[in-house]
Amino acid sequence: MTNPKALLDHFGVIPKKSLGQNFLHDPQALEKIADAAELMPEDTVLEIGPGTGALTEVLAKRVQRVIAVELDRRLEPIMRLTLAPYGNVEVVFDDILNVNIPELIGDQPYVVVANVPYYITSAILRLLLELPHAPRRIVLTVQLEVAERIIAKPGAMSLLSVSAQFYAKPKIVTRFNKAVFYPRPDVDSAVARLDVYDRPQVDVPNADVFFRVVKAGFGQKRKQLKNAIAEGLHMEHDEAAILLEAAGIDPKRRAETLSLPEWAAITRHYHASVQST
Ligand code: SAM
Numbered sequence: 001m002t003n004p005k006a007l008l009d010h011f012g013v014i015p016k017k018s019l020g021q022n023f024l025h026d027p028q029a030l031e032k033i034a035d036a037a038e039l040m041p042e043d044t045v046l047e048i049g050p051g052t053g054a055l056t057e058v059l060a061k062r063v064q065r066v067i068a069v070e071l072d073r074r075l076e077p078i079m080r081l082t083l084a085p086y087g088n089v090e091v092v093f094d095d096i097l098n099v100n101i102p103e104l105i106g107d108q109p110y111v112v113v114a115n116v117p118y119y120i121t122s123a124i125l126r127l128l129l130e131l132p133h134a135p136r137r138i139v140l141t142v143q144l145e146v147a148e149r150i151i152a153k154p155g156a157m158s159l160l161s162v163s164a165q166f167y168a169k170p171k172i173v174t175r176f177n178k179a180v181f182y183p184r185p186d187v188d189s190a191v192a193r194l195d196v197y198d199r200p201q202v203d204v205p206n207a208d209v210f211f212r213v214v215k216a217g218f219g220q221k222r223k224q225l226k227n228a229i230a231e232g233l234h235m236e237h238d239e240a241a242i243l244l245e246a247a248g249i250d251p252k253r254r255a256e257t258l259s260l261p262e263w264a265a266i267t268r269h270y271h272a273s274v275q276s277t
Pocket of ligand 1: 050
């Protein structure tokens with residue numbers, strides 16, 4: 001691996017904070033990320049944000065095919081150099097949020113490995129997890145606080161944790177000190193691994209209604225659930241209280257305290273009430 005700072009200096013590329021460009025320069029950290037992905041030689045990996053290609057190299061040695069999507073074209077000459085020995089790597093220069101992933105990947109199973117800016121973490125997770133052909137596993141290097149939000153338990157849940165845990169079993173695999181990055185970010189990071197379920201683990205009529213209910217619940221921060229649900233789902237407050245009680249939920253609770261089975265119970269009752277009107 002060539003040191004990212006040396007490569008960036010040589011090619012006159014100044015890292016952009018706006019693109020979350022903190023590059024990993026610790027070979028052990030790169031190996032830990034690849035280990036977390038538990039890759040098989042026949043695997044295809046979709047890498048998001050390859051940067052200078054340091055992690056891409058480690059992945060390319062372990063699997064059959066790596067497709068790397070990078071937004072910043074300034075990194076092209078660097079990757080042309082670092083990835084030249086790897087015939088199994090394709091680099092696509094585009095915004096991951098605009099790419100047609102099914103077209104890129106095809107039908108085969110795949111694993112996503114991403115070291116992405118925190119501000120697109122939720123959008124990327126939603127995009128990947130909602131795909132009809134979702135990845136088998138996602139390994140995300142994100143700021144520690146975001147990783148902790150992904151694995152949060154009732155009491156500290158958010159839309160991010162409910163979305164992630166609806167589709168996958170997440171865990172934090174390892175933590176990284178700021179020092180493993182160049183330039184150093186302001187905060188520590190963690191590697192989160194999400195093993196994607198074949199089907200959601202809670203029983204709901206469909207994912208759209210589930211997320212309509214959950215978004216309504218989290219729509220009004222620090223409000224009692226009854227009020228948030230009433231406003232988010234456009235119903236009377238009394239009606240929202242009846243819905244919650246029917247689902248066995250105290251209407252005075254707050255969204256962050258609910259478990260996934262509790263959100264699913266509200267969804268089933270809401271869906272049944274909408275169907276019957
Ligand atoms: N993987 C490299 C590493 O570990 O050293 C670089 C990681 S750096 C934290 C994030 C990378 O994501 C940068 O190369 C940045 O340009 C890229 N990036 C940022 N937004 C992106 C987007 N919307 N689509 C694709 N890549 C993006």
